[in-house]
Amino acid sequence: MKAFVPANPSHSPDVFALGQAQQKDRKVGSLKLENIRKSFGDVEVLKGIDLEVDDGEFVIFVGPSGCGKSTLLRVIAGLEDATSGSVKIDGETVNHLPPSKRGIAMVFQTYALYPHLTVRKNMSLGIKQAGLPADKVAEQVDRASKMLSLDDYLERHPAELSGGQRQRVAIGRAVVRDPELFLFDEPLSNLDAALRVNTRLEIARLHRELGATMIYVTHDQVEAMTLADKIVVLNAGNVEQIGSPMELYNKPANLFVAGFIGSPQMNFFDGSRLEGETAKTIGIRPEHISVDTNEGQWAATVTHAEHLGADTILYIDTDTVGQIAVRLFGQHNYDDGDRIFATPDADNTYRFDAQGQTIG
Amino acid sequence: MNKATSSLGRSFAAHAILATYTIIALFPVIVIIVNSFKSRKAIFRSPLSLPDETSFSLVGYETVLAQGDFFLYFQNSLIVTVASLTFVLLFGAMAAFALSEYRFRGNLLMGLYLALGIMIPIRLGTVAILKLMVASGLVNTLTALILVYTAQGLPLAVFILSEFMRQVSADLKDAGRIDGLSEYRIFFRLVLPLVRPAMATVAVFTMIPIWNDLWFPLILAPAEETKTITLGAQVFIGQFVTNWNAVLSALSLAILPVLVLYVIFSRQLIRGITAGAVK
Ligand SMILES: Nc1ncnc2c1ncn2[C@@H]1O[C@H](COP(=O)(O)OP(=O)(O)OP(=O)(O)O)[C@@H](O)[C@H]1O
Numbered sequence: 325m326k327a328f329v330p331a332n333p334s335h336s337p338d339v340f341a342l343g344q345a346q347q348k349d350r351k352v353g354s355l356k357l358e359n360i361r362k363s364f365g366d367v368e369v370l371k372g373i374d375l376e377v378d379d380g381e382f383v384i385f386v387g388p389s390g391c392g393k394s395t396l397l398r399v400i401a402g403l404e405d406a407t408s409g410s411v412k413i414d415g416e417t418v419n420h421l422p423p424s425k426r427g428i429a430m431v432f433q434t435y436a437l438y439p440h441l442t443v444r445k446n447m448s449l450g451i452k453q454a455g456l457p458a459d460k461v462a463e464q465v466d467r468a469s470k471m472l473s474l475d476d477y478l479e480r481h482p483a484e485l486s487g488g489q490r491q492r493v494a495i496g497r498a499v500v501r502d503p504e505l506f507l508f509d510e511p512l513s514n515l516d517a518a519l520r521v522n523t524r525l526e527i528a529r530l531h532r533e534l535g536a537t538m539i540y541v542t543h544d545q546v547e548a549m550t551l552a553d554k555i556v557v558l559n560a561g562n563v564e565q566i567g568s569p570m571e572l573y574n575k576p577a578n579l580f581v582a583g584f585i586g587s588p589q590m591n592f593f594d595g596s597r598l599e600g601e602t603a604k605t606i607g608i609r610p611e612h613i614s615v616d617t618n619e620g621q622w623a624a625t626v627t628h629a630e631h632l633g634a635d636t637i638l639y640i641d642t643d644t645v646g647q648i649a650v651r652l653f654g655q656h657n658y659d660d661g662d663r664i665f666a667t668p669d670a671d672n673t674y675r676f677d678a679q680g681q682t683i684g
Numbered sequence: 685m686n687k688a689t690s691s692l693g694r695s696f697a698a699h700a701i702l703a704t705y706t707i708i709a710l711f712p713v714i715v716i717i718v719n720s721f722k723s724r725k726a727i728f729r730s731p732l733s734l735p736d737e738t739s740f741s742l743v744g745y746e747t748v749l750a751q752g753d754f755f756l757y758f759q760n761s762l763i764v765t766v767a768s769l770t771f772v773l774l775f776g777a778m779a780a781f782a783l784s785e786y787r788f789r790g791n792l793l794m795g796l797y798l799a800l801g802i803m804i805p806i807r808l809g810t811v812a813i814l815k816l817m818v819a820s821g822l823v824n825t826l827t828a829l830i831l832v833y834t835a836q837g838l839p840l841a842v843f844i845l846s847e848f849m850r851q852v853s854a855d856l857k858d859a860g861r862i863d864g865l866s867e868y869r870i871f872f873r874l875v876l877p878l879v880r881p882a883m884a885t886v887a888v889f890t891m892i893p894i895w896n897d898l899w900f901p902l903i904l905a906p907a908e909e910t911k912t913i914t915l916g917a918q919v920f921i922g923q924f925v926t927n928w929n930a931v932l933s934a935l936s937l938a939i940l941p942v943l944v945l946y947v948i949f950s951r952q953l954i955r956g957i958t959a960g961a962v963k
Pocket residue numbers: 364369387388389390391392393394395396543
């Protein structure tokens with residue numbers, strides 16, 4: 325397992341303290357949500373969300389579809405009014421402020437570029453609207469365009485750009501606003517796999533260079549694990565757990581988080597299947613099970629094998645705990661129907677009570 | 685090859701049908717225009733033949749233009765049509781934006797109420813409208829016509845435009861809000877340009893009935909100085925004698941302005957239809 329390296333080394337606590345003085349004039353915003361609730365008609369979508377985000381942090385919201393990630397982001401942006409609760413940016417309650425006055429910028433999944441304006445005008449519209457003098461506007465656009473290598477496209481219209489370029493322009497439009505808080509709603513999900521990796525790296529670089537606070541919604545675990553300082557796992561309008569990527573991986577607070585973080589998913593089975601076990605549910609990650617042809621704890625039959633080159637994923641049917649997945653590093657010659665023995669790593673098993681909470 | 689011939693056959697059939705339809709649709713218009721250039725006798729002797737040296741006559745146009753008020757009628761029609769069209773498009777688009785964009789109590793009900801107007805002809809209310817106009821002293825003014833036509837055109841406009849506005853990306857509007865655009869700027873600068881084809885459709889469907897209407901001008905504004913062209917042309921139709929030359933010439937002239945407006949809007953209309961097809 326790879327050791328935890330913070331996505332943004334400059335923000336490890338000691339360095340951060342040193343930089344505090346210069347940090348003052350740079351616009352970096354903290355965010356505090358207190359008991360945010362949001363209902364659409366009778367349906368409560370957000371059920372009391374509390375969250376604190378420090379200056380310069382990269383926070384990612386993950387959760388299943390429809391759990392309220394976008395809604396929460398829109399409440400922070402001011403595009404949606406919270407039914408109750410307060411949003412504080414930089415210590416100031418902004419509930420009553422319109423989006424443009426909150427010091428935020430947002431990047432949308434669908435790019436949402438103005439179709440009738442050139443790239444340059446797309447990027448400058450917001451700050452012009454805010455009344456910045458023309459020379460300052462040009463300077464900001466230049467800076468953002470350099471940062472995202474958009475110089476060649478400035479006079480084009482969005483229709484004349486590829487999907488990846490459009491998303492870069494959308495990010496550029498956010499950068500130009502020089503916000504205290506960046507909000508991203510699944511910015512990469514319309515891009516193909518290769519482009520997604522590149523743009524992900526670009527966003528990580530942007531975060532390093534700007535040192536800005538960013539909040540980012542995604543479905544993609546890899547994005548979440550690689551970009552985040554802090555991940556917020558949401559489920560059905562509630563926060564299930566907040567923590568660094570490795571905290572969530574190593575110490576999931578409950579069944580939901582355990583099942584949500586990690587791919588392939590953690591194996592779960594009833595505690596009653598193991599002798600002397602008191603927990604309701606036992607969980608073990610596929611990568612924490614070893615197999616052997618001759619000896620081991622659980623006898624099993626291979627039902628399916630996936631050979632990925634770097635990894636081999638085996639789906640096995642054990643006599644003791646039923647169907648489980650096993651992830652082996654490197655290449656192995658197991659095939660359907662092979663009889664093998666699987667042994668779980670005792671230090672890396674998780675135990676959950678009847679309510680689904682992790683037991684010590 | 686087989687495929688090529690069959691598609692050739694199909695496209696021939698399609699064109700034949702379209703051509704037939706065009707001929708049927710244009711026939712009355714052509715007959716009117718052709719006959720407006722003929723003498724009275726020739727009109728009746730052979731209504732379908734083209735004018736030649738003996739039958740050619742501009743007497744109809746001379747009568748119409750000699751009738752001094754004819755330009756006034758023209759002007760009245762244009763004022764009424766353009767003003768009503770402007771109000772229908774402006775208010776219709778604004779109402780459609782509100783209905784499609786904002787969540788408020790009674791949104792759905794309001795939409796249904798506005799759509800109801802499509803199914804209930806406004807002429808059913810003629811008596812009440814006339815009373816209203818008499819009471820407010822608007823009889824024999826163009827304002828009366830403009831108000832009625834605006835009311836008549838709004839339901840369809842709201843219905844069509846709100847459907848189209850629902851399809852404008854919500855993210856785009858939100859991006860505008862984050863950039864600090866006012867709701868009016870979002871409406872005029874972001875949304876309206878994107879629903880321009882729909883606006884053109886509504887414009888055409890609104891404009892033509894207004895231009896052609898005889899009913900409300902006759903009832904609400906029959907005075908000499910407020911007559912519209914369609915009403916004005918009726919002076920040549922008498923109970924016993926009808927000046928067909930003049931009627932046909934007046935109608936031919938009346939086609940012109942509306943044709944110009946139609947050409948302007950239909951550019952947008954066709955663009956809208958094909959844009960939808962390509963997507
Ligand atoms: N304008 C609205 N009116 C009514 N219900 C809404 C509205 N917007 C969102 N919802 C509901 O709120 C819930 C949360 O929606 P939201 O868009 O926040 O989900 P999400 O977590 O972003 O999902 P996804 O990952 O699919 O984007 C959904 O059940 C959705 O149906």
